[in-house]
Amino acid sequence: MRILIVAATRPEINELITTLPFTIHDHTTGLPNPEPGTSPHTTHNSQLTTQFTALITGAGMVPTAFALGQHLAANRYDLAINLGIAGSFDREIALGDIVNITEDTLAELGAEDDEEFIPIAQLGFGEGTFNATYTLPANAGIAQATAITVNTVHGNEASIQKLSSRITAQIESMEGAAFFYACRQMGVPCMQIRAVSNYVEKRNREAWKIGLAIKNLNTFAVEYLKSV
Numbered sequence: 684m685r686i687l688i689v690a691a692t693r694p695e696i697n698e699l700i701t702t703l704p705f706t707i708h709d710h711t712t713g714l715p716n717p718e719p720g721t722s723p724h725t726t727h728n729s730q731l732t733t734q735f736t737a738l739i740t741g742a743g744m745v746p747t748a749f750a751l752g753q754h755l756a757a758n759r760y761d762l763a764i765n766l767g768i769a770g771s772f773d774r775e776i777a778l779g780d781i782v783n784i785t786e787d788t789l790a791e792l793g794a795e796d797d798e799e800f801i802p803i804a805q806l807g808f809g810e811g812t813f814n815a816t817y818t819l820p821a822n823a824g825i826a827q828a829t830a831i832t833v834n835t836v837h838g839n840e841a842s843i844q845k846l847s848s849r850i851t852a853q854i855e856s857m858e859g860a861a862f863f864y865a866c867r868q869m870g871v872p873c874m875q876i877r878a879v880s881n882y883v884e885k886r887n888r889e890a891w892k893i894g895l896a897i898k899n900l901n902t903f904a905v906e907y908l909k910s911v
């Protein structure tokens with residue numbers, strides 16, 4: 684079995700890729716890929732042979748789509764998993780919690796019509812919402828959530844109110860929908876797991892729990908990948 688882990692930044696998955704044997708492709712360094720000494724690794728367990736590859740894309744949907752398009756054109760995977768931290772609109776989700784994203788929307792893709800927003804699908808020349816094709820089993824105990832993907836992290840109450848009046852989502856990231864899109868285009872089964880580092884609110888960086896979110900995300904990912 685071949686599993687691809689996709690992350691925006693190295694710190695988000697560093698514990699995972701230094702705990703389990705990974706082939707690493709890092710688009711943020713300018714160094715050769717795969718990183719020397721990291722390829723190939725095969726983990727044997729009682730049932731099957733698993734190979735883990737990490738693709739670090741850089742933050743945002745453009746770097747994610749480009750890196751994935753390039754990588755998936757030359758490599759075959761049984762499952763791709765997008766791991767990262769994220770913001771939450773939903774205060775029922777605690778900082779540090781992990782969620783399994785089932786649906787993700789390119790929230791800014793469309794047109795303004797004065798005060799109204801027309802989504803790309805309504806304009807008739809594209810799609811803005813993409814879905815996971817693989818989800819965690821219910822006994823994993825991880826809640827499912829919906830998400831939006833943005834170029835600009837929301838940090839202004841007026842723009843958050845305006846967005847919330849036209850779209851209902853619990854989670855915000857800068858890559859998720861681009862990841863689902865690229866996987867769909869290349870026919871790769873895909874899943875997205877996010878750990879909440881902050882609430883979507885007027886920018887308040889001191890309240891962000893990045894360390895906690897990254898720790899929880901990596902603890903989950905190590906255990907999950909050991910079990911597959």
Ligand SMILES: O=C(O)c1cccc(C(=O)CC[C@H]2O[C@@H](n3cnc4c(=O)[nH]cnc43)[C@H](O)[C@@H]2O)c1
Pocket residue numbers: 691692694695742743767768769770771833836837855856857858880881882883893
């Ligand atoms: O400052 C640090 O120590 C640090 C370490 C690792 C990663 C970061 C990032 O800022 C990662 C950026 C990444 O996080 C996602 N994210 C997090 N919160 C939000 C949000 O409220 N809205 C949208 N995206 C968010 C995003 O996917 C970025 O790629 C910092």
